[in-house]
Amino acid sequence: MKSIINISFTLLVLIINLSCQKQIEFDLPDVEQTLVLEGTLESGQPPVIFLTNSQGYFDPIDSSTFENVFVHDANVILFNGTENIPLQEITFNGISVYTSLDPAAIGEFGTNYKLTVQSGDKELIARTKIPYSLGLDSLWFEAYPAYDSLGFIWSKFTDPDTVGNCYRWFAQRINRYTYNYPPPHDSVLGQMKDSRPLAPIGSSTDDKLFNGLTFDFVFARGEDGIFEGPDDEGIEEGFFKRGDTVVVKSTTTTYPIYLYVRAMENAAVSNGSIFSSPGNLPYNVEGDGIGILYGYGVAYDTLICE
């Protein structure tokens, strides 16, 4: 009996260590580029619209790839319910963005927007809304028992008693690194920790679980997409740190955007996992392409983690 158990255990260890992965190749046909719209309309801010082309999934990325994805000279019109505002293309550091400083283009609470894009023979139409913002009741930092100086940000929030509200949470550490990290992050000393508000995975929700309730919730620290910061791996990953100054950007958004963000974040973490089914994201762009036009009603709070 004992020998059987010993053999069993040895074989189990072998099995666990022997299952493996290997790179394989698929012979994919050449696929046509797709026009992609990605834009944000945010309360108090001018519109930010990117127009790019998709690439073949297995095409390599080189130094010229990034610049070549942008679509130039498109005719982009924002309609705010009363007037059409043409957006101008601005190119900076190889990034092309369509925007306007016309006051009529600045995001207004409670306004429905329609964006029309004409590029060559392709036309896209996207619609979104900037809902009224709702601030958080309070914010606080709670250090994790196992890690003295690391912790998460807790919030108290009161959801209005009207079902159908959707939210997305961002946070930006605006303090600076006080020391360097191992290469390639050996020159971050003095840099602002986050260059922009970052959303953690699971950043968006609707209120079907907590309609009309006041409750506490917690968020881990988000990462900047595929960019890996110095503290995005190892023990500090996902944690805020005692001493961080954090600007929390709490936004209200629409149901289609909540569905999109949820699916996009799920795709980012599942990455072909057998526990999910691959599928295209629920875009809110119609016409000869794909994409998403976000609409956010924004409220800001600042917290010093103590």
Next chain:
Amino acid sequence: MKKFLFVYFTLVSSFSFGQQHTLSGYVKDVNSGEALIGASIFIEGEGKGTSTNVYGFYSITLESGNHKVKYSYVGYKDIIRTIDFQDHVRVNIELKEAQDVLDEVVVEARQTDENTTSTQMGKVDLSMDKIKTIPAFMGEVDVLKTIQFLPGVSSGGEGNTGFYVRGGGPDQNLILLDEATVYNASHLFGFFSVFNADAIKNVSLIKGGMPSNYGGRLSSVLDITMKDGNYKSFHADGGIGLIASRLTLQGPIKEDTASFILSGRRTYIDVLTNPFIKDSSAFKGSGYFFYDLTAKLNWRISDKDRLFLSGYFGRDVFSFKNKDLDFEFNVPWGNATASLRWNHLFSDRLFVNTTAVFTDYNFEFGGGSSNFNFKLASGIRDGNLKQDFTFYPNSLHNVKFGWNYTLHRFIPSSVGASSGDVEFDTGETVKIFGNEAALYLLDEWDITENLKVNLGFRMSMYQHIGPFTRYYKNPSTGTTDSIKEYGNFETIKTYFGPEPRFSARYLFNDNSSIKLGISHNYQYIHLASISSISLPTDLWFPSTEVVKPQIGTQYSAGYFRNFIDNKYEASVELYYKDLKNLIEYKENSFPEDNLNNNVDNQLTFGNGYSYGAEFFVKKRMGDFNGWVGYTWSKTMRLFEDIDNGEWFPAKFDRRNDLSVVLQYDITPRINVGAVFVYATGNSISLPERRWYSLQENRLITVWSKRNAYRMDPYHRMDLSLTIDAKEKKEDINPETGETILRKKKLISSWNFSVYNLYNRLNPYFIFFDYSGDPVQGTADFGAYQVSLFPILPSITWNFKF
């Protein structure tokens, strides 16, 4: 209905000519008293015969006079009796296993021509003795994996017990354990089946031409019969294997009158690994195990009445703890079934079985931290009553009729969540109640000596009844526009399903026949899965006013031929199957969408079809035996909300599927087995394009049309070696001083198996990733195949006493 049956039986009985009497009785094993299922009763020289039912009962009506009756069964010695029919005769027969017959010519397994003579198409009976010598994954003998070696049956994936029959989904297989429906037949996410081989007497798979006494599923019936328990003496069987051990106890409660069998199995991965996890580890307390218990009691009340009480209880328990993160969760799931059956003989020609069944399947996922807790649960509970009559009016007809009623209670999802003292509004637990009922009649009729038909009709009905809350949702806001409440037992929707069944056999000669079959089936429950593989989180969901019943029609035709005195059997079967009202989750559905909502609001509906050709050659007898099965098939699906309503290949669409199963008895105590399987790779969707999201700083994938590509083919070879210890030992008779052979009290065997002998890296799933840094403009994208099981040796020690 009563009038119709009366007229029908009068007509059928009127085919009798001259004075007729009935021979009936039970056929059982002489050593254990176990009923023998499918034993052949053949009237020599007259070309007439019948076989025993699942309770070992037979009945045949013949003209008065002397008849020579031969009783035979696979692996048993034939018995021939001459019986004088001057009145109805009851003859119970006890057959001896061939290996127990000493000093006589050992008769090989019966030379049956059932393959060619039966009207049943696509039915396979598997002997547990044979299954036990086929190479087993991790040494665990598994009936569900064995049936995947048959043509027309596709595996659900590497190491998976899920199976697909002739293009049908895994939910379209009716899995019965002593007549109780088993909803989730697997342990450990599908790697092992819930059926403990030691407690199983018979496994029967019907993959086409389902007779009308079965219903509720479109594709197949897997009918598993548990052993009755030894009526003569106490015995124990067991085994110690790589990942689990098992023990079976059986014996008489009252000799030849009542018996019991109790069988249990438990894995010990957790027991083996726990001592190696330090107390200080954050993961201490994490682990996984499964167990199952099977029990059965039998009581022969009288010559006319028998009672059977059988039950199954099994659980998988997966626990995860991370003390550092103050987080833990537990995931228990499992089945429980109980069935009480009463056999009664109204007369020598009318056998009835009355069954009451309770079935329960539930899944839970609970966890959280000190501040946040959540719990997710789903389940099914069925109460089922049915009566199955078998009427043997004369030697030309075998008539079955009966009724069946099931009260279903489904809980698609029940969720609870709290943060501190605040309980979140997870909505009312939605329970869905349904009445499912059916009436059926079938007649297996020998029209001529060559032509035999099986005519059947089943009328099924399903009612979705209250209490129930229907949510009408606004698709653009996700909010509830309105709610409709239904009261207790209020009828919400009723469906009727006329299900004609027909099969026919034309016998060209003793060795060859053609068969045709048409079956039209309704299925009132559905399985919806969010993941790419079958998981215990998959939801069983009944028909509602939104979800219509699945409807399947199968047409099949086959040529069957036996060779060399029935030592070899071969067949070619063609089929076409049409499927309607299939369900899938809409793209980007998530489990939480079921809260304050109806699951069917997340579903999309579609149709499918499958056609194929199956080739099968089997050597039934001799030291060297086995089979080769090959299937060519095509299986397609169409859903309105997927790929703009275009047809796409089903995930388990396999153009080519080959299985070779061979066994060789080197000596009476040493057996080697080999299995080779080859299958076209699973169809998959691939990422064809990507775009860079500047807002999220992520690469977003654009997927191909559904299942537009293929994984690499799947193939592997398994080997096994089974060595039985000597069953007898030499002893000296103290009185005579002679050497005698005594049967050992403890008989044991060793089984050595090697899974995936040549270490083929078969695809389990594929993920996509890149190397380099896209932010820096240096990245190469690739597809990576994960293979689950390399070469896996295993060893099992089995014993009985």
